Amino acid sequence: MSALCEIRELEVAYRGNSVPALTNIDLDIHAGERLAIIGESGSGKSTLARTIARLLPAGARVRGEMRWSIGQVPLPGRDLGFVFQDPSASLNPVLTIGEQVAEGARRHLGLTWRTAYERALDMLERVRIPDPAKVLKAFPHQLSGGQRQRVAIAAALAAGPGILIADEVTSALDMIVQAEIVSLLDELVREAGMTLIFITHDIALASGFADRVAIFRDGGLVEAGPTGAILTSPKDVYTRALLASHRDLSTPPLIREATS
Amino acid sequence: MLLDIANLSKRFSSGGRDVAALNDVSLTLDPGETLGLVGASGSGKSTLARILLRLTSADAGSIRFEGKDWLALSGAELRRRRAKMQMVFQDVLGAFNPRATVASVLGDPLRIHDIVPKVERPREIATLLERVGLPASYASRSIREVSGGQRQRIAIARAIATRPSLIVLDEAVSALDVSIRGKILELLVELQQERGIACLFVSHDLAVLRAVSHRIAVMEAGRLVEIASARQVIENPQSSAARALIAAVPRLVTGMPERPHHDV
Numbered sequence: 433m434s435a436l437c438e439i440r441e442l443e444v445a446y447r448g449n450s451v452p453a454l455t456n457i458d459l460d461i462h463a464g465e466r467l468a469i470i471g472e473s474g475s476g477k478s479t480l481a482r483t484i485a486r487l488l489p490a491g492a493r494v495r496g497e498m499r500w501s502i503g504q505v506p507l508p509g510r511d512l513g514f515v516f517q518d519p520s521a522s523l524n525p526v527l528t529i530g531e532q533v534a535e536g537a538r539r540h541l542g543l544t545w546r547t548a549y550e551r552a553l554d555m556l557e558r559v560r561i562p563d564p565a566k567v568l569k570a571f572p573h574q575l576s577g578g579q580r581q582r583v584a585i586a587a588a589l590a591a592g593p594g595i596l597i598a599d600e601v602t603s604a605l606d607m608i609v610q611a612e613i614v615s616l617l618d619e620l621v622r623e624a625g626m627t628l629i630f631i632t633h634d635i636a637l638a639s640g641f642a643d644r645v646a647i648f649r650d651g652g653l654v655e656a657g658p659t660g661a662i663l664t665s666p667k668d669v670y671t672r673a674l675l676a677s678h679r680d681l682s683t684p685p686l687i688r689e690a691t692s
Numbered sequence: 693m694l695l696d697i698a699n700l701s702k703r704f705s706s707g708g709r710d711v712a713a714l715n716d717v718s719l720t721l722d723p724g725e726t727l728g729l730v731g732a733s734g735s736g737k738s739t740l741a742r743i744l745l746r747l748t749s750a751d752a753g754s755i756r757f758e759g760k761d762w763l764a765l766s767g768a769e770l771r772r773r774r775a776k777m778q779m780v781f782q783d784v785l786g787a788f789n790p791r792a793t794v795a796s797v798l799g800d801p802l803r804i805h806d807i808v809p810k811v812e813r814p815r816e817i818a819t820l821l822e823r824v825g826l827p828a829s830y831a832s833r834s835i836r837e838v839s840g841g842q843r844q845r846i847a848i849a850r851a852i853a854t855r856p857s858l859i860v861l862d863e864a865v866s867a868l869d870v871s872i873r874g875k876i877l878e879l880l881v882e883l884q885q886e887r888g889i890a891c892l893f894v895s896h897d898l899a900v901l902r903a904v905s906h907r908i909a910v911m912e913a914g915r916l917v918e919i920a921s922a923r924q925v926i927e928n929p930q931s932s933a934a935r936a937l938i939a940a941v942p943r944l945v946t947g948m949p950e951r952p953h954h955d956v
Contacts, residue, residue, distance in 0.1 A: 472869035473840070577733065606733045606896035607940040633869060636942035663946040677871045679899045680943050681926050686881045686903045687726065 436463040436595070436627055437484070440497040444479050447491030453479040454651050463501070466621060466628040468638035468659070470674070471648035477631050480648070481599045484629065485514050506595055510540035513588030517600040519580035523572040523587075529556070530568035533587045540591035548590075555586035559616060578609035582616070589620065596621060599631040614641065636678050639663055647671050693756075694857055694890050695721040695744075700753030702739055713739040715914040717753070723857060724888040728901030728922065730937055731911035740911070741862050741894050745779055746770065758857060775805040775854035780847045782863035787847065788835045794821070794846055795831040801853045820849040824879060841872035845879065852883060862894045877903050898937050902926055910934045 442457040454476040461467055461484075471477040482488050484498070485508050498505075506512040516522040524532060533555055534548035543551065549568070556564035559582040572580055581601060588596060598617060602610035618641045621628040632638050638645055639659055646656035647670065654668045666672050702714040714736045721727050731737045742748045744755065746763075755762040758776060765773060781787050788797055798817045802808055808816045818828035824845040835843065844864065851859050861880075865873045881904055884891060895901050901908055901922070908925040910918040912933035918925060929935045 472871065607898070608732045608896075608936055611940040611942075634942060635870075636944045639945040640942060660946070663944065673871065675944065677874050678944055679870075679874065679903060680941055681899055681902055681938060682943075683899070683903065685905075685922065686877055687884075687906060 434463055434501060435460040436501055437461040438497070438499040440499070442480075442483065442494070442496035442498065444476075444483050444488065444495075445493045446489065447493075452651060454483070457496070457653050459646055459653060459656055461627065461629065462644070464625055464627055465643045466618070466630060466641060468642035468645045469629060469631045469648060470633070470635050470638055470645055472633055472674075474650060475648040476651040477633075477648045478599055479651075481514075481597050481629065481631050485512055485597055487514065506593075507540075509536050509593070510591050511593050512595040512597065513591075513593040515581070515584050515588045515596070515598045515601045517603050519577065519584040519604075520572060522584055523580060525572055527571075528568065529570050529572065529575070529583050533568075533583065533590050536587060536590040551590060552586070555590050556583070558589075558620065559583070559586045561586070578605055578613065581605060581609075581613055585613075585617065585620070589624075592624070593626070595627045595629065597629045597631070600633065602637070603633070610637070635663075635674055636680065647674065693720050694723045694725075694758065695892075696754075696756040697740075697744070698754050698756075700740065700743060700755070701751050702736075702743060702748070703751055712914045714743070714750070717911075717914075717916045719909055719916060719919060721858070721890050721892060723890055724884065725907070726884065726891040726893055726905045728898075728905030728908040729892060729894045729911065730896065730898055730901055730908060731933065732896060732937070734913070735911040735933075736914040737894050737896075737911050738862060739914075741779075741860050741892065744892070745777070745860055746774075772805075775801070775807075776856050777858045777860065778851035778854060778856040780844070780851050780859060780861045780864040782866050785836070785843060788843075790836055792835045793831070794833050794835060794838070797835055797846055798831070798850055798853055801850055805854045807854060816853075820853055821846075823852070823883075824849040825875075841868055841876065844868060844872075844876055848876075848879065848883070852887065852889070855887075856889060858890045858892065860892045860894070863896070864893070865900060866895065866897065873900070880904060896937075897941075898926070899941050910937065 439457055439459045442454060443452050444454040445452040469477045469480055483494060530549055530552050533552035537543050537551045538545060538548035553564055553568055556567055561567050561579060561582050602613050630642060642659050644657060645659050645662050647654040649670050654670050666675060698718045700714055700717045704711050704713050717740060729737045743750045795817055798820055799813055802813050802816055817831050821828050821830055826842060826845055865876050868876060893901060893904055905922045908922045909916055910931055910933050917931040917933050925934055929938055
C-alpha cells in the first residue's frame with residue numbers, strides 16, 4: 433500500500449505553551465486504509481487530527497514534515513472531510529440542515545444551489561436519515577444527537593473528499609447510536625474507497641474495523657502497525673496496559689455475585 | 693427494603709408533542725445493593741434519577757426511601773434527609789463552584805448536615821481524601837487544578853461525607869479515560885462493601901454496569917422492560933432493548949480471521 437502522507441519528525445506546540453502537544457511523530461497514512469489513532473486525554477491524538485486537517489488555532493507552531501503523495505496539501509472541505517465530537521457545536525444552529533450539507537458541494541464542486549440541494553438530499557439518504565426531504569428544511573436543534581452526527585457526516589462527505597477524519601465522533605452518543613455511526617462510517621468509506629482517520633480513546637471500538645492502529649500517549653507515538661498485530665502482540669507496556677484496562681461483558685465483575 | 697419506587701410516571705411536552713418520559717416504572721433497592729439502570733438516550737433513565745433526587749417532580753407514582761414517603765418531604769425535613777441520598781454526576785466540574793477549594797467542597801456537606809463538630813472538620817476532610825486515594829494535602833488545592841479522575845474521587849468523597857445509605861451515580865465514569873475508569877469503579881465497589889451503601893448506577897454502558905451491579909434494570913422509551921440479576925440480563929436477555937445494548941458493547945477484536953496463524 434502506498435503512503436498517502438508521510439509524517440516525519442512532526443512537532444506541534446500551541447501558542448503560549450512551552451510543552452509541545454506532539455513531539456517526534458513519524459507515521460505513514462496509507463491510501464484507502466482505515467487508520468485508528470488511539471489515545472487517552474492529553475495524548476495529542478486530536479492535535480494530530482487538526483494538524484493533518486490544518487485546523488490548528490492561530491499561533492500554533494508546527495515543525496517537521498508532512499509529505500503528501502498527491503503533491504499538494506489536501507484542501508479541507510474538498511479533499512478532506514472532518515467530523516467533530518460534538519455535532520451540536522460543529523453545526524450552525526441558524527442554518528437549515530440542507531444549507532449546511534449543500535454548502536460544501538456548492539462551493540467545492542461548483543454546483544448551483546439547486547443541484548447542491550439535490551446532492552444534499554442524496555447525502556442525507558446515504559447516511560440513512562429518516563425522512564430526508566423533511567430534515568433538509570429542519571434546524572439542528574430539531575434532531576437527536578445521533579441524527580445530528582449523521583448530518584455532520586453527510587456535510588463532511590458532500591464534496592466527495594478522498595480523506596475523512598473522524599475525531600471522537602461517537603463519544604457524545606449512547607452505545608447503540610455509537611455502533612450505528614461506526615458501521616455507517618465504515619460502510620461509506622469502503623464504498624467510496626476513502627482513507628479514514630478515526631480518532632478514539634476506545635481501543636476496542638477501533639479493533640472492530642481499523643486496518644491499522646497508532647497508539648499515542650503524552651504527545652508521542654507509542655507504536656503503530658496492523659490492528660491484529662498490535663492487539664495480539666503489543667510491544668509497548670502502555671499498549672498492554674490499555675488493553676488490560678478494557679472492560680467488556682466478558683470481563684469478570686468487580687463485585688461478588690450471589691451464587692444461585 | 694431501602695428504596696421502593698412504585699408506578700412512577702412523568703410526561704414532558706416537546707415541540708407540541710406529549711412525550712412519556714417515564715411510564716409506570718416500579719423498582720426496589722435493598723440496603724447495600726447496586727442496581728444498574730441502563731438504556732439508550734431518551735429511555736427515561738436520567739429522568740428517573742432526577743425525580744429520585746427531587747430535581748424534578750413526578751406526575752404520578754410514589755417513592756419510599758428509608759421507610760418514608762420521599763416525594764412528600766419538603767423544606768427542612770427534605771434537606772435533613774438528603775444527607776442519606778447523595779449523588780455523583782458525569783460532569784463534576786460543572787457540579788462544583790469553580791472557585792471552590794477541595795476543602796470547601798468536602799467541608800460544605802460536613803457543615804450543612806452537621807456531621808462532625810467544626811474543630812474536627814479538617815481531620816475529617818483529610819480522612820475522606822485519604823479514603824478515596826488522594827493525599828490530605830489536596831485539601832488546599834482549587835477544584836480546577838486537579839485532574840478529571842481526581843475530581844471524580846473528590847465527588848465520591850463528598851458523596852460519602854454525609855454517611856448516606858444510597859448514592860445515585862449518573863454516568864459517573866463515562867467521561868473518564870479507561871485506565872482511570874477502572875480504578876474509580878474499584879473504589880466505588882470497595883466503599884460500598886465497607887459501608888453497606890446502596891447504589892443506583894445510571895449508564896448507557898452495559899460493560900460498566902456489569903462490573904459493579906448486582907441487578908440490572910433495562911429501560912426503553914420510558915418503560916422498565918427488564919430487571920434481573922446482572923448475570924441473567926447479560927447472559928440471557930429477555931427484551932429486545934437489552935439485546936440491542938449487549939450487541940452495541942465494543943469487543944476487543946484481537947484475532948485475524950482472514951489470515952489464520954496455522955496455515956504457515
